[in-house]
Amino acid sequence: MIVRSRSQTLALAVAIFLLILGLLRLPQLIAASPGILNIYTRLTQPGLRQGPPHNEYCDLHQTHSAATTDGLLRPSITLAALLNTLEVMQSHFYTIWQGQWPDAIDWTAAVMGTQVSATLTAMTEAWRHRTSLTPSDAYTQEDQEHENAINRYFTQITSFYFGENAFSLRTQAYDDMLWVVLGWLEAVSFITRHSVLHYNRSGVPYHVSNPPSLNSTQWYAQQFIPQFAHRARVFYDLAARGWDTSLCGGGMVWNPHLAPYKNAITNQLFISASIGMYLRFPGDDNASPFTFKNPVRPATGLPPAKAHDPQYLENAVEAYQWLKTSGMTNRKGLYVDGFHIQGWLGGKNGSIGTGKCDLRNEQVYTYNQGVVLSGLRGLWEATGFRSYLDDGHQLIQNVIAATGWDTRGTRWRWQWSGLGRNGVMEEACDSSGTCSQNGHTFKGIFFHHLAYFCGRLPPTGFIADDFITFGADDRLAAWHDNKCEGYGPWLRNNAQAAYLTRDHDGEYGTWWGIPAGNEHTNARNMIDEDGFEVAPEDGTDYRNKDVPLDDSWTLPDDQRRQHWESMEKQREKMEMPEKSDWDPNNRGRGRTVETQSGGLAVLRALWNVVDSRR
DSSP, X not given: OOOOOHHHHHHHHHXXXXXXXXXXXXXXXXXXXXXXHHHHHHHTSTTOSSSSOXXXXXXXXXXXXXXXXXXXXXXXXXXXXXXXXXXXXXXXXXXXXXXXXXXXXXXXXXHHHHHHHHHHHHHHHHHHTSSOOOTTSOXXXXXXXXXXXXXXXXXXXXXXXXXXXXXXXXXXXXXXXXXXXXXXXXXXHHHHHHHHHHBOTTSSXXXXXXXXXXXXXXXXXXXXXXXXXXXXXXXXXXXXXXXXXXXXXXXXXXXXXXXXXXXXXXXXXXXXXXXXXXHHOOOBOOXXXXXXXXXXXXXXOOOOBOTTXXXXXXXXXHHHHHHHTTTOBOTTSOBOOEXXXXXXXXXXXXXXXXXXXXEEEOOOOSGXXXXXHHHHHHHXXXXXXXXXXXXXXXXXXXXXXXXXGGGTTSTTTTXXXXXEETTEEOOTTTTTTOOOHHHHHHHHHHHHHHHHHTSOOOSSOEEETTEEEOOOOHHHHHHHHHHHHHTHHHHHHHHHHXXXXXXXXXXXXXXXXXXXXXXXXXXXXXXXXXXXXXXXXXXXXXXXXXXXXXXXXXXXXHHHHHHHHHHXXXXXXXXXXXXXXXXXXXSTTOSOHHHHHHHHHHHHHHHHHTGGGO
16 A cells, blocks of 8 residues: 655645646647747747748757757757757656656755746747737737747646655755745746736736637736745745854854755855845745644744845845855865864864864865856845946856866867866766766756846836835946856857757756767777866865765764765665766766756856847
8 A cells, every 4th residue: 555645645636636737728738839849949030030920830859850950059049949958858857747857856856946947937038029019919829839838837837836845855954945945936936027028917918819718817827926935935944044153153054964064055045045035035924834832822823924025135145245255265266165164073062163164175066156146146136236246257257267268179178177178067077977966957057047147137126115126227237248248159168068968869968078079989088098087176075975974074973973874865866877878978877857957057048148139
């Protein structure tokens, strides 16, 4: 007999309901989905934005393959390639009845949800620009296909809300909790944006005259905003407990189950989540989960949380100030992983040692250079201080240099530069095929946050009670756009490199830096001869290997150490076997939903920052 928990039973029931709902609309979806990629391909073709609609709707993959026979990612097909990558990710790796990407682990699943929501925003923005539609314009078949595609993928996001392992995530590390916050804020932002762009106040799409099938009072997805916002609020409140001033003068602790370790990712996540809550959180009056203080008193729930609470802004400002002055960057201007506290023996005799962040882990990861970018963009919008944008652009330039951008085409192009080689971003574990699910996810996270940072600055601000945002004058907006435009060649280089790792099923690999073209035939020999050796850092790669079970990482008492060992076994899935054909991206874990999300994110960054502006 299969025994399910109450939450699992609820998730299964909701997933079945959503599946039945989808089946009722299946005829529409079958008619619409194959054509939607063809539409997006035409959107990016010069001269095809005007004129009569095309009626030749090709198969999704055939359309994409026909446009990319030489493997080159041209500006005219970037959006179509992006949509194809999303389709492969969701059709190959997502299971709607579970509401999950089954092979993902809890925190990477939260990131997958974020990537899907952000891609939906790119889709709806692209459709907005296709023509200058007015309320009197006819509602075309292409419009219906676009709306059906949006609804199809959004339904998968709603099923993930019930499939997400929220109970387990509440007991995990603080960074795991903060990925959940960012994910549901992204979903709220998408719903809001799509509603504003394509629906008027009565709920009818702006460009619809009188379609009988779209007669609701608002876009149906708006009913999910309170649930999504509530989950973001619950996890933010849980994670905020990790802010600690007793050591290092501040900063977030990574994991409550380990010795205090203040790392870059948890602090960057706290910055981005805090400013995201200030700018995008719509408020929450849901009192659950309830707590019982004693048997005779009634249950007490969470108090209401107001939208745009200035406390979120204060948290973001304080956290970034701490991070910036913590000494967590190396000589290349890149964030290293974090700090231990020398002599900390809190579990043995209460000693906090030096109480300072003075044992630095020099390990460098790509995502540690990315998450803070969203925070810096948001801090500028909330304060108007250009220094936040300056810091973000400087970090991006440091990253580009560390990928060996200046050595491409030279004899030194295959030498490790700190975050890659030959102008292509790499994780240090990519070339050896030893990345964990963690490492597979990192590059996609970087490009997701870069795309957000390089979004156009709003021309006007907003004032309402104690909620204030700022706009950019023409000079600042042009400066920011020019900076981001300058990253275009590097973005295209990385998107092209990622694109070339696709196999015959359209699945992306993790090592984008593998030589292509004529040099590919020599790659295996170079690997065998350590030609892609990564310069060692004086650090601990605990994200792709096991967390060391010594006093600098774990709590001294055996019970807690055993607890952590058990958690680590649950977090990392069993490695996939080697495949017989020689493809460096089939080594180790092979192609996964996490590597697919990396391709999705870098293509979206290229589209949002460069090709959509042509």
